Amino acid sequence: MSQETAPPMVLSVRDLTIALPPGADRPHAVSDISFDVPPGKVVCLLGESGSGKSVIASAIMGLLPPGLRPVKGAIELRGQALLSCSQAALRALRGTTMAMVFQEPMTALNPVMTCGAQIDEMLAQHVKRPKAERRAAILAIMERVRLPEPERIYASYPHQLSGGQRQRIVIAMALILKPALLICDEPTTALDVTTQAEILKLILELQRENGTAVLFITHDFGVVAEIADEVVVLELGAMIEKGDKHAVLTAPRQPYTKMLLAAVPELSPPDRPAVENAYPLLQAKDLCKTYVSGGWPGKRRVVQAAKGVSLMVRPGETIGIVGESGSGKSTVARCIARLIDPTSGDIFADGRSVATATKRELSPFRRHVQVVFQDPYRSLNPRQTVGESIIEGPVNFGVPRAEAWAKAEELMHLVRLKPDALRRYPNEFSGGQRQRISIARALACNPKVLIADEAVSALDVSVQAQILTLLEEIQGRLRIGILFVTHDLRVASQICDHVLVMYKGEIVEEGAIRDVFFAPRHPYTRKLLAASPGRDFAFAR
Known part of the structure; x- marks a missing residue:
């Protein structure tokens, strides 16, 4: 009987090292990072601000800012080497094969275009459909990410929406073409807990339907507990710990991971001194x-x-x-x-x-x-x-x-x-x-x-x-x-x-x-x- 082969990895990162500009506080933004994201799984990158999480995501998407450059390692998307891809090839992959939800929606959205037009712009670039069909698809994805009154949102500008609604627009834009790899850079930071729960559920539904691989960047341990299969812990660009979610969150091996977990706030409030009945400020x-x-x-x-x-x-x-x-x-x-x-x-x-x-x-x-x-x-x-x-x-x-x-x-x-x-x-x-x-x-x-x-x-x-x-x-x-x-x-x-x-x-x-x-x-x-x-x-x- 032939041995069943494991499914190919959607994303493989091997020994990735990215140099910082001269004069920075350290020589490398990330150093010797290796991990895989299999189809239908969620891998969470976890670490403090400045640990290199978003730099890794930008390198995968081919969106590294000037001054940052890969000096070692490889990134493969379905076996295709991304670091040697031309900009034209990367543009063809973005949206259809890989998509990214950015941390700050207001900087990811064009302030002078309606939300519907921005999603339609990406659809028009990648699929040949009549405008009416594209509009119907946009309204459907807006409804699926729980945006109220999709018709109104379609015609609204980013500044007319709340922070959470803007983030849902960015998520809808990333999900609409059902990419093989979804990179989420703090996608629920601006969302309230009920919408956050719905978005996490939506991402899991997409996985089940399409076998989507998800690289999820977050500082929220509650989100990691809900959605992750595996966790990669980063500190100042170095990989500190990697493993199954339950192993990392309940029995961490490294002092840095233990420190992060100790800082997770509890729902139970601490004892606070009573506030005296003073004149209101x-x-x-x-x-x-x-x-x-x-x-x-x-x-x-x-x-x-x-x-x-x-x-x-x-x-x-x-x-x-x-x-x-x-x-x-x-x-x-x-x-x-x-x-x-x-x-x-x-x-x-x-x-x-x-x-x-x-x-x-x-x-x-x-x-x-x-x-x-x-x-x-x-x-x-x-x-x-x-x-x-x-x-x-x-x-x-x-x-x-x-x-x-x-x-x-x-x-x-x-x-x-x-x-x-x-x-x-x-x-x-x-x-x-x-x-x-x-x-x-x-x-x-x-x-x-x-x-x-x-x-x-x-x-x-x-x-x-x-x-x-x-x-x-x-x-x-x-x-x-x-x-x-x-x-x-x-x-x-x-x-x-x-x-x-x-x-x-x-x-x-x-x-x-x-x-x-x-x-x-x-x-x-x-x-x-x-x-x-x-x-x-x-x-x-």
Whole structure:
């Protein structure tokens, strides 16, 4: 009887070494990396920001930035050597045989094209179908990735969608041609837990239907627990550990892997000191935000993004807002920060109403209420060094430049970056490093209230734990209040004193973390908790 041959690998990476430009902090971005991705399997690349995960993905896709070059090793896609392929050959493979979901959807999407047109552009390049058939296929994949109102989304521009909806557009674009290899670079970072669970389920369905191989890059151990077959752990470009998911996550051999697992936040909250009943630093009363679009000759559309939201933030207190993408979390945060105007309701800062304040009247409010945004690449000026971005606020408020720069150097240490990073540009950093820079910039003005809109969603678990500890230390020292918007229930549990659950613009449940997360009253809260990835997985700690 002939021995059954093993199926050929969809992707094989052998001894891959990629050199960094001269003067970098290490000679190689990745060194001697080897792994395989078989058909129908998920291999997760796991490691801290800057470990080389995204560099490997870019090398496979032929999208390495200038200055990075492979100096050793091989990459084969279904037996075809990719490192020696021409750009024309790589373009033919992208979309049809291999596809990639990028970490930051706003930088992956064209801001001046509708979402439907962007997906259609790729279809038109690779398949010969009538326009009506392509449109039907696009609407079908939009529905499959759980985008609401596909017809409306098809005609919408990226800036008109929430962060989670933009990420689903990128995922739809990657999935529509059913590639043999799907590379996912933090594809669920911007998604809430329920959508995340649906997307992970969708990826697994695609595997079963087409035998798709998936290379999955993530810092979320819950996602790894849900989806991975094998795990490759990277540290500063070196492969530290490789093996079956259960072996790596429950019985790690290497100290680095053990350290990462120890940093995974638990759903059970730590004991936090009670917040005294002090005068609120920031308060919202019956806040409403209504968007009206369309009209003659089309249909007028009214969306109530926030309905009757009330909350207060006291000194030393962290208030969390959780909910799905599109639930109104970021809208409420932006209204309270006066980045957008509320339709009705009132906002008080130190007892003074700022809901209708003019730009000049808002100047002191801007200093004392700072925001850390969800997408760090969009919030940093690509033409400014990060040092100039950090000191810009304090200098505008009258702080001497030398003093502001010294403060920026101190903040670099706090967010675990070297002070010489201040002279570099945003595109020279990884996504997680850019988010740390954004946090440093928000802290530079010594705010009384910090509004964090998914501030740690782009960070790996070890840096995430450090940032959460840092925020707690700063809060304890300066008695600042924090309004913390997140889709990660584990993170909310670790830092928040009080949590608000939002659904379709309304607060459906609120209370202390232990009450809301361990004795939820509302069906929507129970749905969120049930969808939390890796909730019941026994991580090694």
